[in-house]
Amino acid sequence: MTEPGAAFQLRPTSIDYYLRLAEKRLNALNPDEAVSSPPESQTPVIGERTIQILSEARQRDCPGAALAAFSLDHWKSILQVWAEEVGLQYPFLDTETLALDIVGAFRESQTPGQNDTSPTSGYSATAGTPNTNHRRHVEDTAILLLVAVAILVDPTLVSTANPLAEVIYRDVLIRTHLADVDRDDVSLMTVAASYFYISGREVLAWRVISGVMRLLQEERVLQNYDDPEVSATASSAAAGDDRLYWSAFTMERRFSFSTGLPFAVRDSDIQHWPHFSDTSISTAYLKSMVDYCRISSEVRKLILLPAAPPAPFALTATRDFLDFRVVQWQKNLPSTLVFHGVRDTFDSSRECRGEYRLRLILYLRGSQMRTVIHRKSGLAALSSRTATTTTFDPASANTLALIAQDTIRILVTLARDTDIYHAQHKTFNHFLETALTSLLLCAGTAKSTAFLSFLPDVMDALALVERLSVQSPITKALAVKLKGVQGVVNACRLRMEQKQASAVAREGEENEVEFGGGPLTQNATLLPAEEYFLAPSGPERQPNIPEQKVLGLVHPTSLDPSVQVPLPSPVSDQRLSSDLGRFFPPDPLLQSVDDRGHDNTRTGAPTSDAAGMGLPSSLDVNSPMFELLSVGNILDDYENFAF
Numbered sequence: 001m002t003e004p005g006a007a008f009q010l011r012p013t014s015i016d017y018y019l020r021l022a023e024k025r026l027n028a029l030n031p032d033e034a035v036s037s038p039p040e041s042q043t044p045v046i047g048e049r050t051i052q053i054l055s056e057a058r059q060r061d062c063p064g065a066a067l068a069a070f071s072l073d074h075w076k077s078i079l080q081v082w083a084e085e086v087g088l089q090y091p092f093l094d095t096e097t098l099a100l101d102i103v104g105a106f107r108e109s110q111t112p113g114q115n116d117t118s119p120t121s122g123y124s125a126t127a128g129t130p131n132t133n134h135r136r137h138v139e140d141t142a143i144l145l146l147v148a149v150a151i152l153v154d155p156t157l158v159s160t161a162n163p164l165a166e167v168i169y170r171d172v173l174i175r176t177h178l179a180d181v182d183r184d185d186v187s188l189m190t191v192a193a194s195y196f197y198i199s200g201r202e203v204l205a206w207r208v209i210s211g212v213m214r215l216l217q218e219e220r221v222l223q224n225y226d227d228p229e230v231s232a233t234a235s236s237a238a239a240g241d242d243r244l245y246w247s248a249f250t251m252e253r254r255f256s257f258s259t260g261l262p263f264a265v266r267d268s269d270i271q272h273w274p275h276f277s278d279t280s281i282s283t284a285y286l287k288s289m290v291d292y293c294r295i296s297s298e299v300r301k302l303i304l305l306p307a308a309p310p311a312p313f314a315l316t317a318t319r320d321f322l323d324f325r326v327v328q329w330q331k332n333l334p335s336t337l338v339f340h341g342v343r344d345t346f347d348s349s350r351e352c353r354g355e356y357r358l359r360l361i362l363y364l365r366g367s368q369m370r371t372v373i374h375r376k377s378g379l380a381a382l383s384s385r386t387a388t389t390t391t392f393d394p395a396s397a398n399t400l401a402l403i404a405q406d407t408i409r410i411l412v413t414l415a416r417d418t419d420i421y422h423a424q425h426k427t428f429n430h431f432l433e434t435a436l437t438s439l440l441l442c443a444g445t446a447k448s449t450a451f452l453s454f455l456p457d458v459m460d461a462l463a464l465v466e467r468l469s470v471q472s473p474i475t476k477a478l479a480v481k482l483k484g485v486q487g488v489v490n491a492c493r494l495r496m497e498q499k500q501a502s503a504v505a506r507e508g509e510e511n512e513v514e515f516g517g518g519p520l521t522q523n524a525t526l527l528p529a530e531e532y533f534l535a536p537s538g539p540e541r542q543p544n545i546p547e548q549k550v551l552g553l554v555h556p557t558s559l560d561p562s563v564q565v566p567l568p569s570p571v572s573d574q575r576l577s578s579d580l581g582r583f584f585p586p587d588p589l590l591q592s593v594d595d596r597g598h599d600n601t602r603t604g605a606p607t608s609d610a611a612g613m614g615l616p617s618s619l620d621v622n623s624p625m626f627e628l629l630s631v632g633n634i635l636d637d638y639e640n641f642a643f
Contacts, residue, residue: 046150048160054143055164064105064135067142075102075142081149084354085423086194089289089361091282092187092247093141102142105135137184140168141191148195152423155472158199165195169208181215183241189215190248197255200426200474206255210264213252216245217265246274246286253293257300258430267297284334285358292365295325299369303376319377319396323370330366339363342409346418357420364410364431367403371438374399401442401454407435408457412464425472429465433478436461440485443492452496455489462486 050070057066067075079095079102087095147161169192176185189212197205249270256263274290276283302318310318339359346356374396411432415421421428436458443454462482469479 046146046153046157048157051147051150051157051160051164054146058139058143058164058167063132064108064139066139067102067106072103072106075099075106078142078146078149081152082145084352085152086148086198088282088354088358089285090190090194090247090251091280091286092190092244098138098141101134101138105138108135134184137188140172141184141188144168144188144191144195148191148198151195151199155425155474158473161195162199165192165199168192173211176211176215181219183244186212186215187244190244190251193251193255197251198424198426200477202255202259202426203261206252206259206261209248209252209255212248213264216241216248217269220245242274242276243283243286246290250286250289250293253296257296263297267294281336281355281358284337285362288329288333288337288362289365291329292362292369295322295329296369298322298325299373303373315377316393319373322373323399326366326369326373330363333362337362342406342413345413346420353418353420360410360414360420361427364407364428367407368431368434371400371403371407371434374403375438375441397442400438404435404439404442405454405457407431408439408461411435412460415464415468422468422471425468425474429475429478432461432464436482436485440489452493452500455493458489462489 053069054066057069076099079099082093083095087093144165147157147165150157150161169189172185172188172192176182176189189208193205193209193212196202196208249265252264255261274283274287276287299322303315303322336355337359339362341363344359346353377393377396379393411421411428414428439454439458439461443458462485465475465479465482469476
């Protein structure tokens with residue numbers, strides 16, 4: 001893993017912004033407001049010495065001895081944190097059974113005469129009685145859970161925890177390849193994959209979970225489990241295997257999609273769907289994620305890695321179809337998993353922290369998939385028309401801007417008001433990266449007024465990365481990667497503000513001459529970005545709601561039933577594109593010629609949707625009119641940009 005560099009220093013040009021940001025944060029801590037305090041934390045105290053003690057105890061010739069290094073209450077708290085942070089998303093590990101196994105192994109390791117029937121090392125690939133092998137598995141699982149929880153609590157412990165996790169993974173990898181496939185070992189490898197992902201080693205996590213997925217698929221084929229008659233008579237143990245299989249499936253699809261690496265098992269080789277007997281929120285989440293992964297497979301095949309470059313019209317139709325699939329997936333989520341946008345803040349008196357995170361993650365995943373669809377297709381659809389420039393579809397740019405701003409505002413609020421972001425930097429950084437780069441791309445294809453409207457969200461995202469980089473080496477590496485973007489955004493902001501000030505001054509002078517009024521000032525309030533896209537003209541325009549008040553609203557379900565509160569819903573692309581003409585100049589070519597090459601000016605035929613809105617056929621990121629040549633160049637080389 002690449003060592004993260006030092007966090008970059010803020011430029012002097014952004015001092016005023018951070019002062020305003022600090023003022024907003026202090027206002028949020030107003031003691032007069034009634035804020036429900038979360039319950040006392042049950043997070044165990046874990047430090048470098050804790051991990052060192054475990055490592056030394058594991059090297060002894062007594063499987064299970066490491067468990068005796070800490071009290072049973074300590075292990076219980078470890079299992080509680082794991083169940084809330086990871087277990088709800090991936091219910092492959094039965095923590096209640098594991099807790100009983102830890103108690104048994106704990107006592108057996110302290111019983112004289114039963115410590116060791118294995119050779120010199122109790123961790124060889126095949127040595128040991130079934131009893132010692134079971135204790136070895138319980139001990140290794142508990143240790144991996146502890147080091148995973150350790151870096152969730154304190155991300156700086158990753159360098160201390162890595163060697164111990166790697167040794168455990170090495171041993172279980174040898175066992176699974178030299179002996180029969182054992183469910184306990186496969187489960188242990190899945191825990192290892194979770195640890196490597198949490199610690200920021202995404203490619204290694206993909207490598208581990210891909211091996212798990214192949215082993216599980218091999219077992220299903222050998223047992224003919226996909227046969228309806230066999231699956232109908234499956235035992236209750238098979239239900240646990242099913243949870244393990246689909247947990248590994250969703251993890252493998254996630255890691256493959258985000259790293260760009262291939263899937264371990266082809267979709268055509270999976271002949272069944274998940275059927276869980278219980279109706280818990282955890283299994284409901286897992287089912288929803290399986291559906292999501294099916295959509296991601298189509299996105300990769302049709303948008304990211306097409307067999308041949310599609311025609312622009314076909315690519316647009318594919319984009320709209322896949323976007324429709326994601327929106328319908330969001331609408332069909334169970335009511336217990338629906339997230340209502342930036343207004344939906346965490347309330348510990350209404351739901352547990354883990355359930356709120358499940359709803360939030362599903363919402364962010366849907367937004368991220370729509371971003372991938374529109375960003376990739378938006379660049380590819382029109383780039384073929386002009387080989388010498390980078391072009392972008394304005395309809396996709398509009399959708400991207402709204403989704404990116406919504407994601408950034410949710411994540412900023414999450415990091416400010418809860419510790420959910422702080423516990424899983426890797427997961428939420430991924431959402432933030434995708435949203436930030438997409439918003440920068442949209443800013444690079446808009447006039448100065450629109451760019452200035454994007455600035456608060458861009459700066460909020462950069463400030464969030466800077467603040468969290470002090471706490472986590474994972475976010476520290478992200479801050480270093482975004483250092484160049486920070487400088488360019490600051491420079492562009494100054495240039496845009498100077499241009500706007502000059503334009504306002506000239507307009508004020510003209511108004512003073514024509515109407516005899518005083519000159520305008522540059523303190524006029526800028527509309528937020530959504531006003532540039534969606535604000536109706538005339539009496540329908542609604543007053544702007546300050547962001548602080550919006551974030552302070554309670555969950556809609558807790559309001560008086562007689563009060564109707566409108567909830568955010570997916571916005572159609574047609575509505576998203578309705579007001580782009582404010583800052584995208586009309587293109588005479590699109591006004592006169594449709595996608596089929598027919599001259600609509602002469603025939604009077606209706607123009608295409610884009611032409612009817614007066615939108616350009618292409619938007620050149622590197623064009624001088626957009627004032628963002630540097631940002632365009634940075635995004636061309638940005639590794640997350642090809643997500």
